Amino acid sequence: MNQDEAPPAIRSVALPSHDPYAAFRFANFNLYMTGNLLAIVGRQMLAVAVEWEIYRRTHSATALGLVGLVLAIPVVCLSLPAGHLADKYSRKHIIMVAQFFSAIASAGLAIVSWKHLAIPAWPILQHGNNLLRGIAGIFERHQSSFHFDDFSVPLIYLLLFVSGTARTFAWAARSSFFPTLVPRDAFANAVTWNNSVFQIGSVAGPAISGFIVAHISFSCVYVIDAICSFLFFLLVLPIPRAPAREKRKEQNT
Template identity: 45%
Template sequence: MSQAPTDVPSPAPAKRDAYAAFRSPAYRSYAVSSFVANLGRQMLGVALGYEIFQRTHSATALGLVGLMGALPIIFLSIPAGITTDRMNRKVIILITQLLSMLTSIGLTVLAWEHVAVPAIAPLAAAMHALYWMAALFGEKNGVIFEAALPLMYLLLFINGISRAFGWAARSALFPNLVPRSALSNAVMWNSSNFELTCVLGPALGGLAIAHINIPSVYALDACCGLIGFLFILPIFAPQEIAETHPHPLEDLFTGLRFVCENKIILATITLDLFAVLLGGALALLPIFADRILGVGAVGLGWLRTAPSIGAVLMAFILAHRPPLKKAGDAMLLAVAGFGVATIIFGLSHNYALSFVALAFTGCCDNVSVVVRHTLVQLLTPDAMRGRVSAVNNIFIGSSNEVGAFESGITAALFGPVLSVVGGGIGTIFVVLGIAWKWPQVRQIGPLQTPEKSTDSAD
């Protein structure tokens, strides 16, 4: 097994190129592919939740949407990482993109033929299980489960599988598309790329639902998937193929062992994990919008976009300012700022202040994401990037869902205000704990590194 690097990135050149990553044609194609594919996913998410709730009138049915997407990521991320380090990453992305397109086409057909789906024995049994589960959570009357719903969940589960493998492959591919000195710039634009789709996607999805119909949104997602597929095709990137271990179980835990041995990667992942678990307020936004701020559905929509708006603004600030001289301190301060902004949001009864506080959480989160992702990529050998990205995906990718569950439970026990404020305070204590446990985090300097002989591939 490769030894974990112990050094931190060396000093960066003084000159700053805000669009350094986009100088690479391969990265430009990758960025367009990611943007279009994520935009379609965001539109689909809005339409899917709207359709399922309108047809079922069941909160349980909505909860199962998230579960179908989370289970494959939790259980398949490690195998996905191993596969990513053993096979051509571009091929994996193309296959998963096609699979995602097929699931969207399936959802389009089901949305048009929802009532016409026959209740054959397996579907009837699944419907019975759904009624039982809804009753278990207190929904005994007024819910409606049709035969198409289990098929929709199956498609979402398959799509979750494609996400688990596709995410690992994309995370491991893009560092080879840019010069090493432009890696932090690429990470920053990746983050802002995603956040921008979080702003535009739900709005476009809502407009399509209102002015066309729900099946059209699923069809648009399939078209976005096709465009994303076509932009990946011309990309070429070198890749180090990992050596095969004789025992599969040894290979299974290689990525986890690497993370545990590299204290800087372990510290940054731990910091982000607990910050999201404790400091997330998004799950409780409907309660704040309705009971505390009194702004209704429109106000709720703007509150949900506020963190993404803040993240996009911070991305442009990071792109046009000099490189971070003390990236470790910047990351710790950003997560602490995230906690402070969460506390302000929890205590606020003013809509404008609440919006600004949520936008500031997005700004802080973007700084943390850029530093963490850059460090993980810089300190991980190329042959292990898939497995390490998979470990990162398990802990960070699933922490949003677990954090939402934690917020809901604490809100039920202590009220939404104490839940959010307590989470913000807990986030600040996590920052102090990380700084004490792993003091080397504060020693991290600039993120950019000098060029190597083979920087990138076009």
């Protein structure tokens, strides 16, 4: 046999065809990824717009940094309870409830941003502004440059906390819900596409947000985020519940 000629056993083995769109052959994955893309774009749009608006209202770098803190507190404090809840109850229902509250919070941000000059000077909002002014005074030297006289600012932080809490519970449930959308042999492909969708949304969201803020308003961005969250709610609705919990019960009995 010629040394350059491959053995018959090796030549007869056919390499398996790779399907780069294997995950998209499943309807549940398509529904989820469409909603996930909308949610990521909306979330990135909101993050850019709310930081921009807070700085315009206060001219305070500390107030800008507090946006990240308010969004991080639910992640740090509620990730473990959210994971426990996702293990105990329907992940689909948790995602839907979380997206509903996220949409409500974004709609609230739109109203607060639109009517910020008409918000009454309630004592609790005055105390909130005084607290924010005191915190900013600790970290900033030029105290004359910032101001906390807009009563919408404490409400924006409150609604951001609600939104961050909802998305913390949604993220925990989505992490467990995602593997049930495709069979095991398509899971690696699904993860690849999920990462790609995240990158696309992370790039597109801020760009769209900047354009809308520059040409329309902050409140329009918040309305779009609310619509994106509600569309995710509707897209998850027809996806059947994962049977994993029932299988675990059968194995334990």
